[in-house]
Amino acid sequence: MSVPVATDIPGIVAWSRGFLAGLLDLPESDIEPDADFDRLGIDSALAVSLLVEIEERYGVDIAPEELFENPTVLAVATHVHQRLP
Secondary structure (H helix, E strand, O other): OOOOOOOOHHHHHHHHHHHHHHHHOOOHHHOOOOOOHHHHOOOHHHHHHHHHHHHHHHOOOOOOOHHHHOOOHHHHHHHHHHOOO
16 A cells, blocks of 8 residues: 655755755755755755655656755645646
8 A cells, every 4th residue: 555645835845855854864954944955955866866766656747957046845735746747
């Protein structure tokens, strides 16, 4: 039985924080939802990993350029939520 995927903004933020914390080998609490990705140490390779996982998990395709317009976990989560099928 699969675990339901939270599709509200707080749920997407929580998942994103956990995913990025795992990639960066940091405690989830270090991934501030409103911190710029560059401040968190997220480079282009990690950003692409996030985008791939978002597409697989939520079915939302985000172009890498859109991260420049949405450079925080909260902004990405809001963007994903607005584009959910």
